[in-house]
Amino acid sequence: MKVNQTITKQQFRDALRQKLSHHFGVQPENADYDTYYRALGLLVRDILQDKRKNFNDQVREKEGKQVYYLCMEFLMGRSLKNNLYNLGLEDIAREVLSDFDIKLENIYKREPDAGLGNGGLGRLAACFLDGLATGDYAAMGYSLRYEFGIFRQKLVDGWQTELPDAWLPGGDVWLVKRPNHTVEIKFDGHIKESWDGNYHHVEQVDYNAVEAVPYDMYVPGADGKGVAVLRLWSACAPGLDMNLFNQGDYIRAVERDAMAEVITKVLYPSDNHREGKSLRLRQQYFLVSASIQDIIHRHLSQYGSLSNLPDKVAIQLNDTHPALAIPELMRIMLDECGMGWEEAWDLVTRTVAYTNHTVMAEALEVWPEDLFQSLLPRIHQIVQEINRRASEEMMMKTGGNSQKVSNMAIISYGMVKMANLSVIGSHSVNGVSQLHSQILKDTVFHDFYTLYPEKFKNVTNGIAYRRWLCQSNPELTQLLTKLIGPGFTTDASQLQKFGKFENDKTVLAELETIKRNNKVRLSNTIQRQSGILVDPDSIFDVQVKRLHEYKRQHLNALHILALYQYIKENPNADVKPHTFIFGAKAAPGYYLAKQIIQMICKIGQMLEKDPQVRDLIKIVYLEDYRVTVAEELMPAADVSEQISLAGTEASGTGNMKLMINGAITLGTLDGANVEIHRAVGDDNIVLFGLKADEVDSLKASGYNPMVYYNNNAYLRGAIDMLSRGIEGTDFNDIRNSLMNKDPYMVMADFEDYHRAHQYINQIYGDRDTWNKMSLHNIAGAGIFSADRSIAEYAGNIWHAQPILTKED
Numbered sequence: 001m002k003v004n005q006t007i008t009k010q011q012f013r014d015a016l017r018q019k020l021s022h023h024f025g026v027q028p029e030n031a032d033y034d035t036y037y038r039a040l041g042l043l044v045r046d047i048l049q050d051k052r053k054n055f056n057d058q059v060r061e062k063e064g065k066q067v068y069y070l071c072m073e074f075l076m077g078r079s080l081k082n083n084l085y086n087l088g089l090e091d092i093a094r095e096v097l098s099d100f101d102i103k104l105e106n107i108y109k110r111e112p113d114a115g116l117g118n119g120g121l122g123r124l125a126a127c128f129l130d131g132l133a134t135g136d137y138a139a140m141g142y143s144l145r146y147e148f149g150i151f152r153q154k155l156v157d158g159w160q161t162e163l164p165d166a167w168l169p170g171g172d173v174w175l176v177k178r179p180n181h182t183v184e185i186k187f188d189g190h191i192k193e194s195w196d197g198n199y200h201h202v203e204q205v206d207y208n209a210v211e212a213v214p215y216d217m218y219v220p221g222a223d224g225k226g227v228a229v230l231r232l233w234s235a236c237a238p239g240l241d242m243n244l245f246n247q248g249d250y251i252r253a254v255e256r257d258a259m260a261e262v263i264t265k266v267l268y269p270s271d272n273h274r275e276g277k278s279l280r281l282r283q284q285y286f287l288v289s290a291s292i293q294d295i296i297h298r299h300l301s302q303y304g305s306l307s308n309l310p311d312k313v314a315i316q317l318n319d320t321h322p323a324l325a326i327p328e329l330m331r332i333m334l335d336e337c338g339m340g341w342e343e344a345w346d347l348v349t350r351t352v353a354y355t356n357h358t359v360m361a362e363a364l365e366v367w368p369e370d371l372f373q374s375l376l377p378r379i380h381q382i383v384q385e386i387n388r389r390a391s392e393e394m395m396m397k398t399g400g401n402s403q404k405v406s407n408m409a410i411i412s413y414g415m416v417k418m419a420n421l422s423v424i425g426s427h428s429v430n431g432v433s434q435l436h437s438q439i440l441k442d443t444v445f446h447d448f449y450t451l452y453p454e455k456f457k458n459v460t461n462g463i464a465y466r467r468w469l470c471q472s473n474p475e476l477t478q479l480l481t482k483l484i485g486p487g488f489t490t491d492a493s494q495l496q497k498f499g500k501f502e503n504d505k506t507v508l509a510e511l512e513t514i515k516r517n518n519k520v521r522l523s524n525t526i527q528r529q530s531g532i533l534v535d536p537d538s539i540f541d542v543q544v545k546r547l548h549e550y551k552r553q554h555l556n557a558l559h560i561l562a563l564y565q566y567i568k569e570n571p572n573a574d575v576k577p578h579t580f581i582f583g584a585k586a587a588p589g590y591y592l593a594k595q596i597i598q599m600i601c602k603i604g605q606m607l608e609k610d611p612q613v614r615d616l617i618k619i620v621y622l623e624d625y626r627v628t629v630a631e632e633l634m635p636a637a638d639v640s641e642q643i644s645l646a647g648t649e650a651s652g653t654g655n656m657k658l659m660i661n662g663a664i665t666l667g668t669l670d671g672a673n674v675e676i677h678r679a680v681g682d683d684n685i686v687l688f689g690l691k692a693d694e695v696d697s698l699k700a701s702g703y704n705p706m707v708y709y710n711n712n713a714y715l716r717g718a719i720d721m722l723s724r725g726i727e728g729t730d731f732n733d734i735r736n737s738l739m740n741k742d743p744y745m746v747m748a749d750f751e752d753y754h755r756a757h758q759y760i761n762q763i764y765g766d767r768d769t770w771n772k773m774s775l776h777n778i779a780g781a782g783i784f785s786a787d788r789s790i791a792e793y794a795g796n797i798w799h800a801q802p803i804l805t806k807e808d
């Protein structure tokens, strides 16, 4: 099939037949679903590959600026539907399959999620690739081809167990191996320095080499013209070690092989938490060294010189995980290109930019210097020199304030601080929501901010809303298209036009019907998977995100316990039927988080057993929450629980996915909730809880959670249930944590959260008001498009232009 020429149904059918017979030796009549999936995947992949080639030719011709997005995680989910949609081929594919008596929807279900990420950070990277391709930027994402992605979660009597996620059988359809772009990565060993006249040779000797083999995944933009590439590196032993062989040490030779390949075996399953293992540091350097070598090769092959690198290349570090890109670039310029320090440092710092994703101490990355030095001896030397020079400069700028300089140093007290390395080595440091970017300047990076104010920026996160609205919620998309035209599918700001219909009773009724249909569909899925019958006319109150104390799923649970007591004490009270839906994975070693999951499940069991409450309040805990589950869930939510302690959630993106599908946010003024509030106004959001500055003053004045226990009978009742036990299991660890330290001020926010829920109950009953609120959330969600985020990065940080013009 030819590129940039519309594909007819006949051509599509022939191509599919050809794939089926050539690759799988079957005729359409004999092919099973898996074979159809793979054949379709190959067919679509060919089209994407052609389009990428075309796009790339234009990039080269126009000498367009390349954007490289480095991230340890890309939570891609499924690709087939997204690719067909963006190529405008979904209808043709559906018809062709239907002629063979196959439902396209059933083929979609054969695809495993590419779960190469934990949660928000990795999903953001995936949404940004969509935005980059749609904006026609020359873009490449770099990450690792983990053999096992995020674990599959199985709940056994409410207790989380983890199963390996072997996604490659099925997921590999989208990957194109690029063996000729293989590069070598060096670990361990030591440094040999020598002088050759004036030339200083630095050599790493006795190292262990690992090969990085790239696999490319193509990501098409909305009109299918711009195509981004996600390049995933796989670790491979560089052929058996002949020395060991010749010494007769066959076992050690094979063992070394296995050691090399373990680097990309599995994704570390912790979210917003530091992982201090040496294998994790190896993963980070493996990603960085492979990607930077690749970037340099690509640049030199076109321009033959590195002097224009900052003009032609932008490298974005998504969090500090790929921060070693800074010393790795220096290493190549110094050791391999023979450049001087000042020239190299100028090029590096004008090329690299850093996005911060958290202000929580336990998530800020540090490495023991001795481990760092033994694994990466040359990188360690370079980091030492970066630190020496930066400290000297900062000493001058602060007028000799050694306390401040020590706070900003990269190496101090035997630890290497990755955040400080990232700030020092970047020309731009951005937070991911307005509030978060302000907190960075006020607290974590305050000293840096006073010295280098021009570095600090904000880019509020955004989502690939064509996936999260157009593909996931076709009925709502159809209604919007009918009322405001199709322009919103490529220009999210046009969603604003939907606001005009706020008093149109027919539109509000249609909105209600669509929400109900989505709730019925979700109810059917829930019943199929867990046997629980949920009432589609109950309020669907949703909290889905990683399980973390700061996100406060336990606050939600305590409120449910309070509601339970209230119903028991007031059997005739007017309580609206309510379904509380949870979905969350906990890091496998995060004990309290696993306890919270079990507590929620046990409360659910208790409610279900009680005929007096079970038709009023219900809990559904969705197993194995992931992108594909989220896609079905978002369109069916009434209430979006965004209840983190103010000042702890950097942005959130789940809040945006729920908002654009018409859910009402019940939240604190944290992360992007602040901007959601601004977009919809006081009347269309339900806020509660301490503000970020109030959290700070309460902490400063000595926070005592017991006070709230003593003063609120419902809170006391709920906490006491935790120690008495729920369905035979006590939750004293949670109780004690809340009563003694309560690091995330659950107790302080309980009462106002309770009040906010009562308000939700009340307004949900007024259907016109509720539907109108829902409408304003959809209409106000346009600014949370990843297209907008990417345009801001391109304009304010990368200084990159779209490659294609209208004529292209």
Ligand SMILES: *Cc1c(COP(=O)(O)O)cnc(C)c1O
Pocket (backbone or CB within 6 Å): 118, 119, 120, 123, 544, 545, 546, 625, 626, 627, 630, 651, 652, 653, 654, 655, 657
């Ligand atoms: C969007 C998304 C997240 C992030 O959710 P937050 O509520 O922003 O933390 C996590 N996991 C999946 C599967 C997602 O799609």
